Amino acid sequence: MSGEDDFPDGSGVAITGLGVQCAIGNDIDEFTDALRRGASGISYEPSGSPEDELPAALGVRGRIRRAPAAVLERLTEVDADVLDRLRRLVRRASRSKQYSLLAAVEAWSQAGIQAGHDGSEVGVLVAGSNHGHQLSFEMSQKYQKSPSFVRPSYAHEFWDTDVLGAASEMLGIVGEGSSVGGASAAGNVGLVKAFQLIRSGAADACLVIAPITELSIVEMMAMWNLGALGGKSRQEPAEELSRPFDRQHEGFIYGEGAAALVLESYHHAATRGARALARVRGGVITLDGNHLTTPSVDGEVRVMNRALRSAGISAAQVDYVNAHATSTPLGDQAEAEGLGRVFGEYGDQPWVNSTKSMLGHCLGSASALEAVATVQQLRYGFVHPNVNLKEPIVDTLRLAPAHAVDEPLSCAINNGFGFGGINTCVVLGTGDED
Amino acid sequence: MENLGVFETLREAIVETLPELEPADIRADDTLRDLGANSVDRMNIISETLEAQDLKVSMVEFGELRTLQEIVDLIEKKRAAAAQ
Structure with a gap:
């Protein structure tokens, strides 16, 4: 196993595998192409039956279009035994579990680690909690018909760690494993904890899986009743409704998405001849001292500054920000102000965009999907569009336009903020690809 | 599915799983x-x-049964009792 000696200052931890399942792509190449094109995955389909009289806005969502079975058919590079186990594990599972495992297998295959074969310690972290609200809702419906109709397998399926066990079984990973929460910042929480696990020497590599936060209509109604959802004044054209940093933003658009990343010590990656696609240079989680939903500019500034310090870099070195920016007026304004304070005189230097303008807000997995988007922009030297940005709420930031910009990037921050005053910031840098 | 026999229903549930x-x-x-x-x-x-089968039976009662026929027999018995 690795120790601190393997980490010269600033080298960080390597990212050697990426997997993604979301409204704009069912694999990393499709996702990256859609990011560059500025493709929106948001659509409108009425929710529930007419007699439910649900608000029309609940039908505006970022939907994964390809069925799990169709995604499985596309997995031509995956080991046959892993594929067999995957087929069995996704059978009749929740959408959250199905797409999480599909993302996990893509990331794992790209990393090419043979778990357990060389004595290395590999862990798994599930980033996010309460993935299975829809499953709970369905079981409640069965319960109402008769308590005896509740599906027995729900006893293991209702735990957040069900995905953890399935990934362990599918990939043969038997090191440390757990789930970590953090509301809408959970993806970044997973990355920070994996980074710490590897830096501590407790693992050589760690697979981070951020499942779909699969809301039922009950949680959607709570968000609506809170006033947090967008699509209030119109539902179509749906692709124009997630508009972070734009004056016409009016709430977040819920998106389905799962992501997976393999983090690995440089020493371990080098020993087996693997290259870093990118690196995690640092990352920090801080709290606001507030259990409610309001963002805190001070809290966001603090986490960004601390993350930069943890990575040993200055604000002047950052050339790209993947903002949390959910398209809610309060949240976008707070983050814009926070970025202005962190970057100060360099405020117009880093590009700033929000992947949510295309995917919607994927809640628990959002910052993991955005980490994958950040890695791809670092690798391929472009800044993806803010697809619906027409009238920016501020003119002090270098907000990406509605089209992609080709530009080499070397250092990025990825923000993730969650209800309950949870702030996260992960610092990412280029890897060692040619 | 309700008009199917118990064995047919059981067989469908098996194939589904x-x-x-x-x-x-x-x-x-x-x-x-x-x-x-x-x-x-x-x-x-x-x-x-x-x-x-829209039949409310405690799962505990199925604990000792082995063959599909034994499962079918218990369900038939419960269904007959429920119909009375």
Whole structure:
């Protein structure tokens, strides 16, 4: 196993595998192409039956279009035994579990680690909690018909760690494993904890899986009743409704998405001849001292500054920000102000965009999907569009336009903020690809 | 599904859970374990059969049963009792 000696200052931890399942792509190449094109995955389909009289806005969502079975058919590079186990594990599972495992297998295959074969310690972290609200809702419906109709397998399926066990079984990973929460910042929480696990020497590599936060209509109604959802004044054209940093933003658009990343010590990656696609240079989680939903500019500034310090870099070195920016007026304004304070005189230097303008807000997995988007922009030297940005709420930031910009990037921050005053910031840098 | 016989309903639940099986391969003297169902699958199959038959029976009563015929017999008995 690795120790601190393997980490010269600033080298960080390597990212050697990426997997993604979301409204704009069912694999990393499709996702990256859609990011560059500025493709929106948001659509409108009425929710529930007419007699439910649900608000029309609940039908505006970022939907994964390809069925799990169709995604499985596309997995031509995956080991046959892993594929067999995957087929069995996704059978009749929740959408959250199905797409999480599909993302996990893509990331794992790209990393090419043979778990357990060389004595290395590999862990798994599930980033996010309460993935299975829809499953709970369905079981409640069965319960109402008769308590005896509740599906027995729900006893293991209702735990957040069900995905953890399935990934362990599918990939043969038997090191440390757990789930970590953090509301809408959970993806970044997973990355920070994996980074710490590897830096501590407790693992050589760690697979981070951020499942779909699969809301039922009950949680959607709570968000609506809170006033947090967008699509209030119109539902179509749906692709124009997630508009972070734009004056016409009016709430977040819920998106389905799962992501997976393999983090690995440089020493371990080098020993087996693997290259870093990118690196995690640092990352920090801080709290606001507030259990409610309001963002805190001070809290966001603090986490960004601390993350930069943890990575040993200055604000002047950052050339790209993947903002949390959910398209809610309060949240976008707070983050814009926070970025202005962190970057100060360099405020117009880093590009700033929000992947949510295309995917919607994927809640628990959002910052993991955005980490994958950040890695791809670092690798391929472009800044993806803010697809619906027409009238920016501020003119002090270098907000990406509605089209992609080709530009080499070397250092990025990825923000993730969650209800309950949870702030996260992960610092990412280029890897060692040619 | 309600107008199907209990054995047919059970067989559908088995194939739903274990799609690699052909309905014709499933016989009354098989056990769920023989057919490849793990411990959780077995309980799911019975629970789904009961739901399809709209029959409210405690799952505990199925604990000692082995063959599909024994499961069918217990469900038939409960259904007859419920109809009275």
